[in-house]
Amino acid sequence: MKVFAVVIDLVILPVIVVIAVVASFRRRYSDVAPRIVWGSTPLINNIYWSKAMRSAGFWSETFMFNHYSISNREDFDRILEEEYRWCPLVLRPYLGFISALVRYDVVVTSFEGFLLATPLLRRLQIQIFRLARIKTVVIPYGSDAYVYSRVRSTSLFQGLMISYPHLA
Numbered sequence: 511m512k513v514f515a516v517v518i519d520l521v522i523l524p525v526i527v528v529i530a531v532v533a534s535f536r537r538r539y540s541d542v543a544p545r546i547v548w549g550s551t552p553l554i555n556n557i558y559w560s561k562a563m564r565s566a567g568f569w570s571e572t573f574m575f576n577h578y579s580i581s582n583r584e585d586f587d588r589i590l591e592e593e594y595r596w597c598p599l600v601l602r603p604y605l606g607f608i609s610a611l612v613r614y615d616v617v618v619t620s621f622e623g624f625l626l627a628t629p630l631l632r633r634l635q636i637q638i639f640r641l642a643r644i645k646t647v648v649i650p651y652g653s654d655a656y657v658y659s660r661v662r663s664t665s666l667f668q669g670l671m672i673s674y675p676h677l678a
Contacts, residue, residue: 514600515628515629516628516630518600518601518604518628519628519630519631520630522604522631523630523631523634525608526604526607526608526611526631526638527638527641529608529611529612529642530611530638530639530641530642531641531642533611533612533642533643533644534641534642534643537615537642537643537644538643542615543567543568543569544568544569544615544616544645545568545569545570545613545614545615545616546560546563546568546569546570546571546614546615546616546617546618547570547571547572547573547610547613547614547616547617547618548560548570548571548572548573548618548619549572549573549574549575549617549618549619549624549625550573550574550575550590550606550619550622550623550624550625551574551575551619551620551622551651552574552575552576552577552578552581552586553620553651554580554581554585555649555651556572556574556586556618557572557581557585557586559618560572560587571587571588572585572586572587572588573586573587573588573590573606573610573625574586574588574589574590575589575590575591575603575625576589576590576591577589588606590602590603590606590625593605593606594606603625603626603627604626606625607624607625607626607631607635610624610625610644611638611639611642611644614644615643615644615645616644616645616646616647617639617644617645617646617647618646618647618648618649619646619647619648619649620648620649620650620651621648621650621655623635656670658670658677
């Protein structure tokens with residue numbers, strides 16, 4: 511599966527770069543108010559921040575992988591699992607990312623990144639956003655903000671490992 515992901519990344523990377531360059535030129539000559547996207551971890555804060563930006567007059571929406579059971583589906587604008595149903599699930603993050611390059615001017619995300627989770631493209635997301643002239647705002651929310659090797663409190667470290675075992 512990892513080899514498959516690398517092959518997809520290498521095939522789609524040039525396409526993403528070309529789309530980012532084209533989006534960059536469109537953005538350079540646009541005088542439209544910034545369009546903001548919040549994602550892709552389904553945090554309840556994203557819902558409220560997006561609504562606050564809308565009430566301030568900005569075009570703002572949420573774009574998540576899915577939603578947690580503590581929130582309602584209706585609270586989020588776009589859910590990747592529901593979009594591009596004609597496409598295999600493994601390719602949907604790429605389509606969502608390409609859509610974001612064209613559609614948004616500001617991406618607000620966590621340290622987990624925005625949509626692309628494969629090792630190669632995950633590292634290149636910020637550079638691709640820069641190339642497309644998309645402003646990126648990174649907001650930590652909890653598990654993504656800890657540097658586990660620097661946590662000195664044994665009880666805190668154990669609590670984190672219990673709560674987020676996949677980060678061990």
